[in-house]
Amino acid sequence: MKMNRIFKSGGILLTLGLAPFVLISAASAFRASAIPLPRLINPDELVKILHSKGEEPLMIQVGSHVLYSQAHIPGSEYIGPATTEGGLQQLRQRVGSLPRSKFIVIYCGCCPWSHCPNVKPADDALRALGFTNVKVLYIANNFGADWVDKGYPVAKGD
Amino acid sequence: MKAKLLICMALVAVCLGIYFLEHPCRPSSPHSAPADRALAPDFSLPELTGQRLSLSTYRGKVVLLDFWATWCDPCREEIPHFMELQSKYRDRGFQIVGVSMDDGPEPVRDFYQRFKMNYPVVMGNAKIGELYGGVLGLPIAFLIGRDGRIYGKHIGATDITVFEEEIISLLQKGKIA
Numbered sequence: 001m002k003m004n005r006i007f008k009s010g011g012i013l014l015t016l017g018l019a020p021f022v023l024i025s026a027a028s029a030f031r032a033s034a035i036p037l038p039r040l041i042n043p044d045e046l047v048k049i050l051h052s053k054g055e056e057p058l059m060i061q062v063g064s065h066v067l068y069s070q071a072h073i074p075g076s077e078y079i080g081p082a083t084t085e086g087g088l089q090q091l092r093q094r095v096g097s098l099p100r101s102k103f104i105v106i107y108c109g110c111c112p113w114s115h116c117p118n119v120k121p122a123d124d125a126l127r128a129l130g131f132t133n134v135k136v137l138y139i140a141n142n143f144g145a146d147w148v149d150k151g152y153p154v155a156k157g158d
Numbered sequence: 159m160k161a162k163l164l165i166c167m168a169l170v171a172v173c174l175g176i177y178f179l180e181h182p183c184r185p186s187s188p189h190s191a192p193a194d195r196a197l198a199p200d201f202s203l204p205e206l207t208g209q210r211l212s213l214s215t216y217r218g219k220v221v222l223l224d225f226w227a228t229w230c231d232p233c234r235e236e237i238p239h240f241m242e243l244q245s246k247y248r249d250r251g252f253q254i255v256g257v258s259m260d261d262g263p264e265p266v267r268d269f270y271q272r273f274k275m276n277y278p279v280v281m282g283n284a285k286i287g288e289l290y291g292g293v294l295g296l297p298i299a300f301l302i303g304r305d306g307r308i309y310g311k312h313i314g315a316t317d318i319t320v321f322e323e324e325i326i327s328l329l330q331k332g333k334i335a
Binding site: 031064065066067069070071080081083084109110111112115117118141142143144145148156 | 227229230231232233259260261265282283284287288292293294295296313314315
């Protein structure tokens with residue numbers, strides 16, 4: 001009887017302890033951290049590609065225009081926050097006529113990776129349209145710390 | 159023996175759960191370095207009402223300047239705590255000013271009304287971002303002393319107790335030691 005009570009209270013405590021993790025996991029399913037690793041590209045890998053003579057990807061910033069105006073990857077295009085329906089529509093329009101094998105890199109860098117609300121919906125939308133060569137730029141902290149401060153190429157303005 | 163072990167494991171799980179809720183994983187950034195006590199650049203930007211707000215209006219008060227956006231989860235999570243701080247320390251000379259980095263005022267207006275925010279919010283732009291050293295990630299909050307100088311810069315969601323300690327220190331001593 002006593003053992004039963006002990007196991008029961010232990011079970012309750014264990015459940016309470018795990019609850020935050022379950023909640024966090026559920027919330028993060030819609031965030032960047034839910035994107036599988038093979039779909040990611042690191043900043044240094046992208047810089048190498050940009051410096052090479054291979055196919056240059058279509059680079060799309062799916063975050064805020066105010067952030068884009070301050071600094072963005074040269075040649076990349078601003079689409080709008082993919083967390084909004086307007087942003088997703090813009091994205092679909094932009095890529096609609098492209099071959100589904102087109103190399104596309106999407107990025108945001110608004111927030112720490114686990115909190116970025118924009119790249120996952122953009123990645124999902126592109127895959128739903130049938131694009132097979134999409135990479136998401138992995139920005140651990142934010143665009144300032146992980147791109148600008150690293151000395152990678154930057155452009156300003158619209 | 160097994161029961162004790164199970165209880166110990168459960169307690170550890172509870173503690174870990176609480177810890178990770180209170181301290182969400184976020185990598186440190188070089189931007190988190192202590193402030194350089196530079197004068198906070200003044201600005202005049204439109205509030206949601208259309209009136210213009212100048213930072214210099216608040217000279218003599220301790221100001222928390224919060225760069226945020228409605229679509230930024232960690233930004234949104236901080237706002238109820240900021241509202242509490244605003245209510246708690248307003249009479250002692252504390253003022254929060256939100257700078258929205260949203261692309262337009264509509265979602266900000268909705269958010270402001272829905273959450274009954276109790277401090278002014280202005281619409282930011284690239285220029286103010288550059289004035290403050292580049293706002294290239296959200297949220298970013300600056301703590302400005304009564305003398306108009308920057309005493310703290312916090313990148314990413316920051317524990318509210320950190321803000322409160324710094325605010326109290328600035329209110330009491332005029333600056334953070």
